Amino acid sequence: MNTEIMNTDISTPLITYLKQLETQGITDIEVICDKLYEQLSCQIELGLYSNDRYIQFGSDTQGTVVSDSSNSKVECILWCINHYLGLNRNQNVINKVCEAVKKFGTGSGTSAVSGGMSSLHKEVELKIKNLVGKESVILFPTGYSANLGILSTLPGKNDLILFDRESHASLIDGIKLSGKKWIPFKHNNVEDLSSKLEKYSPKFENIFVVVESAYSMSGDISPLKEIINLKQKYKFLLYVDEAHTFGIYGKNGAGYCSELGIVEQVDFIVATLSKATASIGGFLATKSKYMPLLKWRANSYVFQACLTPSDAAAILASLEEIENNPQIIEELHRNNQYMRQRLTSIGFNLGTSQSPIIPIFMPDEAKLMSLNKELFARGIFSVSLFYPIVKPKEGRIRFILSASHTKEQIDKTVNALQELSIKYNIIPPSPLAEWQDDVYYWTSVPESNLVES
Template identity: 60%
Template sequence: MTLSIERQHQTPSNAIAPAKTPVSLSTSIGLLKRQLKSEGISSFEDIAAAIYQHRQSQVEAGLYSYDKFTLEGSKGETQLVCPSTGTLHHCIVWCINHYTGLNRNQKIIDKVCKAVQKFGTGSGTSALSGGMSSLHKEAERRLASLVGKESALLFPTGYSTNLGVISALPGTNDFLLFDREAHASIIDGIKLSGKKFASFKHNSVADLEKKLQKYRHQYENVIVIVESAYSMSGDLAPLKEIVQLKQKYNFHLYVDEAHTFGFYGHQGAGYCQELGVTEEVDFIMSTLSKSTASIGGFIACKSKYIPLLQWSANSYLFQACLTPGDAAAILASLDELAANPELIAQIHQKNSYMREKLTGMGFDLGHSQSPIIPIFIPEPETLQAFNRDLLSEGIYSVAVIYPVVKPSEGRIRFILNASHTYENIDRTLYVLEKLGKKYRLI
């Protein structure tokens, strides 16, 4: 089907020759940028022009999947717009993090509409400047109670939560230790803090202990930062073992629950609650754009830390609050999770079903466990071609490539949510098996 949109194909007026070394069509933009830097190309004008040309070449070859968008928002199945070709595809969508599918829940939509009628469309300013409403305060109270902490602080996004809290929290003589696969928002927060830091091998309790033995005695406080589930690999953190180290080395523990909050633990309280380690975790963070179908983020902790963060985290102090409608969506989502425990059970049942089938076919799923199911395809040309063929079969996801992951660790993720039917799953499995054989992945 052809859409009444113009194809996005223009040539920049300041186009330059590509990189000195020939670049494969499958080369990621990140790798191209790194190559340009290594060849001494430093002007942002030159770099932008070279990247633009490379992207256009990928578009013409059908290998660029990052400019597509949904016609009417995300759900299990949707209409996908491809601007470069002006076409529309009906697809099963596998790259959206609406785990609980509540973004299409009519009860939530109705409550949001009523809230917008009452509270208006925007907050207009930051929390400390008067942007908070009773909806925001109620959301903070409910979130703190749910995850088992004294207080919670609401931020405009999950990214700005990590950025603000991690940059503001550590003192002058404090040290930060983080898992090597931590999200960019965590790493950016660490860098912005200006404090000394080190990483430890992904999910390696042994390497974490080795680093603690090296650094703990040198600093007043050490803050260890992990995610309960990692978005690119889908594996779960060994939180019980990390907590045992905490008892031995007396550090502070910060857990990002972005990919477990809402569908692990009682009423979606998260993975910390499910494992029974909430008391030992000092800071619990999550985004609100995933299971609660809204936007925003929160940090939950002891009340004594809240004023420090309010007055030190710039992304809280100087950024406008999320809208009243967003806060209403969060509250309504929490209501639905509390009232419908079967929703959470269905997500995990579908996860087990799909994993068992893919493993039986012989796909490499790494060490993943959560409803994020990665299929590892390390060869870039195969990865891009595989992804292109998926779309032609009505299956939509995006290739995860450098700099998001290492150049040799490319993958395509299939993120399960409650909106996916078993028919969606079986259709996707059929296509994956066919393409897996075509590209000799199974």
């Protein structure tokens, strides 16, 4: 057992430090936990630890943020919440939820196949089916459990899964849980995907291509039309996670696939209901023929309790608000455009992001932690991301826009960032790190699960 540990910088984020311990071959869980706790204690003492903070009265664009470690409360502009349209604070939505609680009670009590479904759940499935334009919809308790259940169930014994290497953890966990062969392709790189399709198509019965329409860590958009064009040459099933586009793109929020007019060419459309629709849950929209398999073999559907009736009511009310008030989507995109213009005019590195997720890249972890600390002191709260959650030397702080953010909130945040950028010498920005094929991140797994013959 190796317990010899190299010295590490006290500002090294815990997630990065954990990866370093694994790289050094430290395997004793007691040693790992002791070292992580020691690092945490030092960061708390220096005021660098931020992941214990929570919003006292729930998600909004402004709120009181409480820190357990520093025993403090700070009134902050909030930039870490995915309620893109602010509907979690919409009075019509809240009223519908209250009515549902009185009529349907609180929890569902059991899974869908065991009697946990209500008329509200069925209404959600029908509403989404008609909105997205697929034959059938199946509702899961969360977006995470949707990806976990679907991807662990659909691929067959002789199938291959190709997935974008920046895919969300729920996608990758579902892929790993399937036990089938898989290979990542370079992020948003249609040429790399094409080369892998050409190489492996003759060797497998089916190939599943798994992507997101917009990526949560980098805020960039998938080249879906170019990926679909590959179907003219190669046979594959396309799985698109619309977690960060459903509700905010397309007519009535039908999603990015709908906006591009490619719903028919996408075999599986998945999304969470915890973001634009201000609730919880996830769904798959696809052909009816896939439903019997999923309803009896996807464990996260069969054995997990349904989302509550009040959650279903929140989804329905949110979709109704989006349909009746399309200007809230327009307001979100105006906020996104305005904040981006201000940040890029200053010189911040926003990568290739386009969606209402705006990352500011900083390869220096110590500077990034200090920046986060000083923003919080000024009443601006978001969350920093470090390796292995993102690529090495691509640490970042994200700003997630809402239609409810005001111009004054955006200006205050950008002005603070401009001042701190001078203090920490982060403009002009450092270039993004070159991608190395032998470095994998996020899931800490090998590059593929494919044994060549």
